[in-house]
Amino acid sequence: MEYNSQQIEKKWQNFWKENRSFEPSEDFSKEKKYILSMFPFPSGRLHMGHVRNYSISDAFARYYRQQNFNVLHPIGFDSFGMPAENAAIKNGSHPKGWTYDNIDYMKNEFYSLGFSFSRERELATSDELYTKFEQGFIIDMFNKGLLYREKGLLNWCPNDQTVLANEQVVDGCCWRCDTPIVKKDMNQYYFKITKYADELIDDLKKLEDGWPKQVLTMQDNWIGKSNGLEFDLFFDDNSLSILDNKFKSFDVFTTRPDTIYGVSYTALAPEHDIVTYMIENKLLSDEVISRIKVMKNASNIDRQKEKEGIDLGIRVKHPLLNKTVPVWIANFVLMDYGSGAVMAVPAHDERDFDFAKKYDLEINAVINPKEGEHDFTASAYTERGVLFNSGEFDGMDSKKSQYNIIKYFEDNKIGKKTTNYKLKDWGVSRQRYWGAPIPFVHCDKCGLVMEKKENLPIALPEDIEITGEGNPLEKHPTWKHCSCPECGGDAVRETDTMDTFVESSWYFLRFCADASNWENEAFSKEQLKYWMGVDHYVGGIEHAVLHLLYARFFTKVFRDLGYLDFDEPFDRLLTQGMVLKDGAKMSKSKGNTVDPDAIIEKYGADTARLFILFAAPPTQELEWNDSAVEGAYKFIKRFYDRSSNITATDAIPNIEHGSLSKEEKFARKKVYEALARSNDVFNERYTFNTMIAGVMEAMNALNVQSNTDVWTEGYWILSSIMEPVIPHVASEISEKYFNLNNFAPQNIIDEVFVEDSVTMAVSINGKARTEIEVAVDADKDSIIAQAKEAGAKWIDGKEIIKEIVVPKKLVNLVVKG
RNA sequence: GCGAUCGUGGUGGAACGGUAGACACGCUACCUUGAGGGGGUAGUGCCUUACGGGUGUGAGAGUUCAAAUCUCUCCGAUCGCACCA
Structure with a gap:
């Protein structure tokens, strides 16, 4: 029979569906594996990145099912979000209709690729049932003080008309539409993720064995913990009176207390309270005020170009020296890090140095290199060294002096050791329609009030008008009007919806719950205890600091x-890794996409999966290659065709190894090597390309012999190994010849690796020269003797000073002369 | 600038300190079919006149009997962060 991918694949996809083949068991006494790929946004159609993502997780899921694990391999859709609304604006579609149509289409694509998902646990995060529990969690978090509402300077995307979290601002632009973001002062809901900053950093250690180092580092940097000294700088008398005695001091933070004696000026962010006060009370000239305004309005990118500063004409006292230093505004001081004010040490900090040079400020060196000299007029010396001009700390090593100086500040109660983080609280409200409503109510009498849990979900109204201007919930005639859950009086619903990253922060927990009880509870503790944590989580690195940080926080x-x-x-x-074509990421705008549906139609799902897992290890980028796809197809065809060499059996054949020919023995050895490699790949290395190469080698070895039992045994094992990769054709073969009995753990037979003789390399001084054939039980001396004979032409007339034998591998003779 | 990852044939990639280039794509020759395509056999890092020999994993040094692999310096690429005090 000719290989017909369409027919075979349809057959098995129906079989799996009808037999509920991939539903997890509720028998919690079995060993489990939870295999998860990051769920997709229902953008419309699958792309090759999806195919790769789910081919990897599906291979794991199918492998562990064969190994008799209870496997949970669910799929869902991260279905809230702006593209649904943008499509609505563009095409006049309804976000809900657009979303669920896409989900239906993509589900079909998934199943036409043969992915072994649990159909019963499919979900979309825009389902009201999902929203219901999410809103419940939000209320719990509010009660715990982990969610709060506050006015603040926020990242605003003028194009998407919504607020963005810091994590969603990339190079000063919106992560979705690339529009430069502006700062906007407004009310916003925040998750108190900073409360968990320390734990989020510390627990990265627990992930060291299972997570890529790169992701751990990115999270570590993102949270950005730094230790240092915090202290107040007090104004001198003249400055106090300029400021009408409203401010006595301001707070600064430094990670370099060892440079404290070198402070020669201080700088405030343009948004600092003291600056705002001076502007409001006309303590600065109109010209200066307008310069500050320009500074504040500059985009983040402009602000990085050139250092700008303004002398405020006020001074503070140096904390340790009997002198005062000027207070400036500097555009490089960030209001949202530390206290928005810095002490400046131009001799030992590059930014401070550039600034001091530009405005001709004092540069006071206090640290010398341990060796050599530094020209402090040319550049800042930012390394550690030895202190001078630093009072009682002179001569001390910088590292040591940091501890001592902090201690001095603490003993004299003029400052304290502090930790600062780059991580900010997670702003979660979005001024958009297609998201989960934030379950709060604004009541004139009671203020901000939570909805009652029994009223959940607060579902979205469907009769809305989407124009692209403002939030449609705001303009809906009735939806937002409600009665106050506390006093029963007239009240108004919150019209902000949640960031879609909230949904993806707990979906993996929801999957643990048996769908038959989804109505009643989000999940049970028992279910989570059994299924969590996720054994293999597969997804793109682009979520290294977004989703993966938020999910850990939740x-x-x-x-x-x-x-x-x-x-x-x-x-x-x-x-x-990404799927590339012509060296670039596949994208519609570049016109270098390959449509998975077209590949499935032409070659079949098995070919697509085989190519994608064979072309590169999963963590690396994968270059699409049409002729290599063709090659994958040919392999499958051969694999299918050559099954005609085997005979049907319900059990693996018993073979008397000793009576086989050399070729037959070799074929068996390659088959069992492939099996060993498969186990290694799934458990340790995840390099499916090498596993597939092993199977190809075994096929090549089988093909040069004609023993039916060896062929049959070979297919029993190889089709078992390949089922996770090419499940349709593997199932077809297995059903026809083995009654599907070979999809089970396979024993490795040691005797196939036992050989009478073994080829060993002979190297002289580490350089491979020749080979010898030795008996497996040969002793060291006779091996060396044989090696000397074989390598005679390289050792003639030379003295052998060392002999190394690596059993079954090589002999190395070290000679001199 | 800081950090992470990585540099191996024409290409994708193997080699968990022990014979570098498995497996595949491509290419060449031949056979079969004989439009194309498909199938098969052999070859394919580079240099060298075959046998043989030499050389070779970005460059250089080191550790080791033995280094693509470990260490250091430099060069280059990719990704991430970035005026974070």
């Missing part, structure tokens, strides 16, 4: 709310 919050008992959600993370 897990810790849920733990503290008593919903679960673990600290980290994802035991092992596999970040797959």
Whole structure:
């Protein structure tokens, strides 16, 4: 029979559906594996990145099912979000209709690729049932003080007309539409993720064995913990009177207390309270005020170009020296890090140095290199060294003096040791329609009030008009009017919706719950205890600091709310590389996409999966190559065709190894090598390309012999190994010849690796020269003797000073002369 | 600037300190079919006149009996962060 991918694949996809083949068992006494790929946004169609992502997780899921694990391999859709609304604006579609149509289409694509997802646990985060529990969690978090509402300077995308979290601002632009963001002062809801900053950093250690180092580093940098000294700088008398005695001092933070004696000026952010006061009370000239305004309005990118400063004409006292230093505004001082004010040490900080040079400010050196000299007029010396001009700390090593200086400040109660983080609280409200409503009510009498849990979900109204201007919920005639859950009086609903990253922060927990009880509870503690953590989480590295940080945060919050008992959600993370074509990421705008549907139609899903897993290890980028796809197709065809060499059996054939020919023995050895490699790949290395190469080698070896039992045994094992990769054709072969009995753990037979003789390399001085054939039980002396004979032409007339034998591998003779 | 990852044939990539280039793509020759395509056999790092020999994993040094692999310096690429005090 000719290989017909369409027919075979359709057949098995129906079989799996009808037999509920991939539903997890509720028998919690079995060993489990939770295999998860990051769920997709329902953008419309699958792309090759999706195919790669789910081919990897599906291989894991199918492998562990064969190994008799209870496997949870669910799929869902991250279905709230702006593209649905943007499509609505563009095409006049309804976000809900657009979203669910896309989900239906993409689900079909998934199943036409043969992915072994649990169909019963499919979900979309825009389902009201999902919103219901999410809103419940939000209320719990508010009660715990982990959600709060506050006015603040926010990242605003003028194009998407919404606020963005810091994590969603890339190079000063919106992560979605690339529009430069502006700062906007408005009310916003925040998750108190900073409360967990220390734990989020510390627990990265627990992930060291299972997560890529790069992701751990990115999270570590993002949280950005730094230790240092915080202290107040007090104004001198003249400055106090300029400021009408409204401010006595301001607070600064430094990670370099060892440079404290070198402070020669201080700088405030243009947004600092003191600056605002001076502007409001006309303590600065109109010209200066307008310069400050320009500084504040500059985009982040402009602000980085050139250092700008303004002397405020006020001075503070140096904390340790009997002198005063000027207070400036500097555009490089950030209001949202530390206290928005810095002490400046131009001799030992590059920024301070550039600034001091530009405005001709004092440069006071206080640290010398341990060796050599530094020209302090040319550049800042930012390394550690030895202190001078530093009072009682002279001669001390910088590292040591940091500790001592902090101690001095603390003993004299003029400052204290502090930790600062780059991580900010997570702003979660979005001024958009297609998201989960934030379940709060504004009441004139009671203020900000939570909805009652029994009223959940607060669902979105469907009769809305989407124009692209403002938030449609705001303009809906009735939706936002409600009665206050506390006093029953007239009240108004919050019209902000949640950041879609809230949904993806707990979906992996929802999947743990048996769908038959989804109506009643989000999940049970018992279910989470059994299924979590996720054994293999597969997804793109682009979520290294967004989703993966938020999901870790939610897990810790849920733990503290008593919903679960673990600290980290994802035991092992596999970040797959991008799919490229012509050296660039596949994208519609570049016109270099390959449509998965077209590949499935032409070659079949098995070919697509085989190519994608064979062309590169999963973590590396993968270059699309049409002729290599063709090659994958040919392999499958051969694999299918050559199954005609085997005979049907319900059990693996018994073969008397000793009576086989050399070729037959070799074929068996390659088959079992492939099996060993497969186990290694799934458990340790995840390099599916090498596993597939092993199977190809075994096929090549089988092909040069004609023993039916060896062929049959070979196919019993190879089709088992390949089922996770090419499940349709593997199932077809297995059903026809083995009654599907070979999809089970396979024993490695040691005797196939036992040989009478073994080829060993002979190297002289580490350089490979020749080979010898030795008996496996040969002793060291006879091996060396044989090696000397074989290598005679390289050792003649020379003295052998060392002989090394690596059993079954090589002999190295070290000669002199 | 800081950090992470990585540099191996024409290409994708193997080699978990022990015979570098497995497996595949491409290419060449031949056979089969004989439009194309498909199938098969052999070859394919580079240099060298074959046998043989030499050389070779970005460059250089080191550790080791033995280095693509470990260490250091430099060069280059990719990604991430970036005026974070």
